[in-house]
Amino acid sequence: MATYAIVSSGVVTGINVTTINPGEGWQLVPDGVQLGWVDDGNGGLEAPPAPTPAHRPLTRLEFVRLCITAGGMTSMLLVQAKADPYLEALWIMLDFCIEIKHDDEDIGPGLAALDALGYLPGGAAAVFAAWPTE
Amino acid sequence: MSPLSSLLGGGGFNGFVPIGPSYATGTATATIVSAGANTDGVNISCASLYSEGYSKFGKLQIDGDTVLCSGSNYVGTSAGSTSAAITGLFVPAGQSISFLAADAKTTYHVNYEVL
Numbered sequence: 001m002a003t004y005a006i007v008s009s010g011v012v013t014g015i016n017v018t019t020i021n022p023g024e025g026w027q028l029v030p031d032g033v034q035l036g037w038v039d040d041g042n043g044g045l046e047a048p049p050a051p052t053p054a055h056r057p058l059t060r061l062e063f064v065r066l067c068i069t070a071g072g073m074t075s076m077l078l079v080q081a082k083a084d085p086y087l088e089a090l091w092i093m094l095d096f097c098i099e100i101k102h103d104d105e106d107i108g109p110g111l112a113a114l115d116a117l118g119y120l121p122g123g124a125a126a127v128f129a130a131w132p133t134e
Numbered sequence: 135m136s137p138l139s140s141l142l143g144g145g146g147f148n149g150f151v152p153i154g155p156s157y158a159t160g161t162a163t164a165t166i167v168s169a170g171a172n173t174d175g176v177n178i179s180c181a182s183l184y185s186e187g188y189s190k191f192g193k194l195q196i197d198g199d200t201v202l203c204s205g206s207n208y209v210g211t212s213a214g215s216t217s218a219a220i221t222g223l224f225v226p227a228g229q230s231i232s233f234l235a236a237d238a239k240t241t242y243h244v245n246y247e248v249l
Binding site: 006014023 | 155156159160161164165166167170230233238248
């Protein structure tokens with residue numbers, strides 16, 4: 001028994017474990033190669049990298065708690081940020097949100113503004129880094 | 135009259151269809167056994183096709199003739215997934231076994247025995 005594979009654009013799209021050479025297009029590969037394996041760049045095949053976990057959408061409360069836990073925002077800073085006229089648009093946008101997504105186009109600038117105005121001592125990057133995943 | 139299981143292939147003393155030791159699986163068009171490689175016949179123990187919703191067709195073909203099909207010739211005619219399966223198919227020597235995929239949303243699996 002030998003394992004043959006069809007590799008299309010660097011991805012294994014067919015596996016054939018058989019006693020004969022099945023025909024054109026199949027190449028002999030080591031046992032254990034599976035569908036979806038990819039070209040390793042050295043003439044071999046390897047399992048594809050594990051997919052990056054997707055960031056979970058947050059509720060507004062979860063978002064504020066993340067700013068507190070990861071961004072270092074204290075209760076006092078939260079109260080001050082809520083009253084800061086430079087952040088009024090951010091809070092209005094958050095009021096309209098049903099959920100807050102990691103890649104939302106307004107969240108990056110919003111966190112950067114909180115950071116720049118001194119309401120995130122830990123920095124906006126720390127908030128993004130600690131964003132929960134699925 | 136021969137038992138139906140014998141006519142379908144496999145057959146044998148107890149009339150069952152044995153699972154072939156060879157197998158193939160994939161998501162793209164492929165000739166699983168070429169006509170040239172099939173020198174003494176092949177028994178297909180079982181074969182299945184699965185097409186996700188909104189996919190086009192997947193077909194199992196013997197020497198170019200379709201014997202099994204899932205999906206649809208028209209993308210989007212059905213949101214639901216479809217599947218098809220067949221057991222005990224004898225493929226005479228000199229005939230090829232192929233899987234034809236219209237897109238990457240169909241998976242095939244074939245167990246077979248090279249005679």
